[in-house]
Amino acid sequence: MPLIALTLAIALQTAPEQQAAAALDQMHAAAARADSAAWADRLAPDLVWIGNETSERWNREAFLAFAAPVFARGEGWTYSARERHVTLAPDPCACVAWFDEVLDSATYGTARGEGMLVRRDGEWRVLRYALSYPIPNDLATGMTTEIKAFEVANPIVDAPGDGVDSREEEAAAATLNALHRAAAEADGATYFDLFTPDATYIGTDVTEHWSVAEFRAYALPYFLQGRGWTYTPRSRALTLAPLDCRCVVWFDEALDSQSYGTSRGTGVLVRGDDGKWRIALYALTFPIPNALARDMTARIRAAAQ
Numbered sequence: 001m002p003l004i005a006l007t008l009a010i011a012l013q014t015a016p017e018q019q020a021a022a023a024l025d026q027m028h029a030a031a032a033r034a035d036s037a038a039w040a041d042r043l044a045p046d047l048v049w050i051g052n053e054t055s056e057r058w059n060r061e062a063f064l065a066f067a068a069p070v071f072a073r074g075e076g077w078t079y080s081a082r083e084r085h086v087t088l089a090p091d092p093c094a095c096v097a098w099f100d101e102v103l104d105s106a107t108y109g110t111a112r113g114e115g116m117l118v119r120r121d122g123e124w125r126v127l128r129y130a131l132s133y134p135i136p137n138d139l140a141t142g143m144t145t146e147i148k149a150f151e152v153a154n155p156i157v158d159a160p161g162d163g164v165d166s167r168e169e170e171a172a173a174a175t176l177n178a179l180h181r182a183a184a185e186a187d188g189a190t191y192f193d194l195f196t197p198d199a200t201y202i203g204t205d206v207t208e209h210w211s212v213a214e215f216r217a218y219a220l221p222y223f224l225q226g227r228g229w230t231y232t233p234r235s236r237a238l239t240l241a242p243l244d245c246r247c248v249v250w251f252d253e254a255l256d257s258q259s260y261g262t263s264r265g266t267g268v269l270v271r272g273d274d275g276k277w278r279i280a281l282y283a284l285t286f287p288i289p290n291a292l293a294r295d296m297t298a299r300i301r302a303a304a305q
Contacts, residue, residue, distance in 0.1 A: 016094040017086040020117045023124035025081065034076030040064055042127050044118055046127075046239055048239070050130040050159075053290045054254050054262060057159030057237070066184065079103040079111055079252040085200070087280070090270065091243045095119040098250070098268045098281055102206060108133055109301040114266045114283045116250045118242060118284065119209075127186055128250045129267040132285035133297050134206040136304070140260070143296055144286055148261035150268075156262075156289060158254045161237035168277075172249040172269040175277040176233070186228035188220050195279050196270055202283035205261075209287075231255040231284075239242065247271040255289075262287055 013021065023042055029202035030039035043049075047060040058066060070076065082102045089096040096118050098266040103111040115129040136142050164170050175194055182191035192212065194202075202208060210218065224229070233253045248270055255263040267281040288296050 005213055008053070010116070012096075013090055016098060016119070017088050017132075020088075020099070020119070020124045022124070024084070024101065027126060028081065028103075030077050031076050032078040034071045034074050036064075036067065036071040037195045039067070039071070039126075042174060042274060044120075047126060048128050048264070050128070050235070050252055052132050052287055052293060053156060054158045054235075054264065054287050055156050057161075057252075060194045061202055063100075078106045079113070083108075085209075088243060089243060089248045091247070093119075093243065096243055096248060097250075100200065100202060100209075100281065100283060108165060108297040109304075110134060112202075112206065112283070112285065114202070114281065116239075117198075117239065117269070127241075128252075130252055130283075131265070132264065133293065133300070135204055135286050135288075135290055135296075136234070136300060137205045139222075139300065139303060140286065142203060143299075144260040146296075147286065147289060147292065150269075150292060151262060158235045161235045162239065164238055166240050166246075168240050168246050168271070169249055172238055172251065172277045173236065175250060175279065176236070176253065177263075179230055179282075180233065180280065183228050184230040186223040186226050187218075188223035191219075191223070192216050193278075195282075199279055200281050202281075204284055204286055226270050229257075229259075231265070233256050245271075249277070260286060293299040 002224035027039060027042035036223045043060055045060060045136055049058045051248050082104050084101040086097050086099045088094060098116045100114045103113060112134050113129055114131050117124050138176045138192045139263045152187045179194045195212045197213040203211045234256050239250045248261055253267045255265055264285050264287050269277045270280045271277050
């Protein structure tokens with residue numbers, strides 16, 4: 001995003017959204033300088049951090065243990081936000097926000113993060129974070145074929161998802177199931193009725209950051225030809241956001257696709273005034289196994305030059 005456009009986007013944010021974004025900047029900056037105390041202070045006690053490989057779903061204690069030896073060596077890791085969108089949850093407390101961001105990594109090139117922040121005692125901290133490395137469309141078929149072959153030879157066990165333990169999470173899960181069913185049946189009317197009017201859909205290529213209107217314009221021609229797409233959930237975690245309205249749910253799910261193999265969906269559902277749960281953010285990615293990550297991200301960077 002050009003500097004002028006990024007400055008304008010920041011100016012249009014509410015004060016709580018700017019403060020939430022600042023917490024993300026503080027987290028990334030602390031990690032880059034291997035400041036473990038400052039970095040940990042930006043992570044909520046009930047954090048879940050989702051790594052690029054589907055086996056990586058850590059609570060705060062496990063993620064701190066993973067990071068400790070890296071920071072002890074003074075290494076840290078550098079991810080700086082190139083583009084970011086922060087949305088305040090529809091609740092008067094102004095205490096929950098979700099976000100998506102495009103990142104530059106010194107090691108891996110372009111990365112992407114989606115998640116949720118929560119404000120407690122006046123401080124914004126990361127409650128959920130999902131990290132991935134977007135694969136460009138012109139490399140997707142070849143790379144996902146490689147990933148499928150690797151996973152056959154080296155099976156990766158998905159991290160277990162959280163159980164659905166509330167009526168709200170159960171209803172939100174039903175909306176996700178309906179979304180995947182409508183896509184498989186090329187039912188465009190049902191599919192797009194499952195999104196909020198101001199929803200965002202993020203595709204696997206880093207350029208695919210669409211409003212729901214833009215995504216509808218892209219997808220409807222396929223649906224009208226009877227060409228849908230099938231992503232079958234094999235594991236899923238849902239988290240009811242800590243709001244009095246009980247009207248926002250974060251989700252992450254591992255998906256199977258005949259065309260692409262393993263995929264992941266992350267995002268947010270919101271319950272409207274009509275009582276229906278709809279998707280406010282959906283981000284689709286192709287998780288790259290850790291053993292392939294450095295090679296594949298290097299090839300992605302080389303192809304972009």
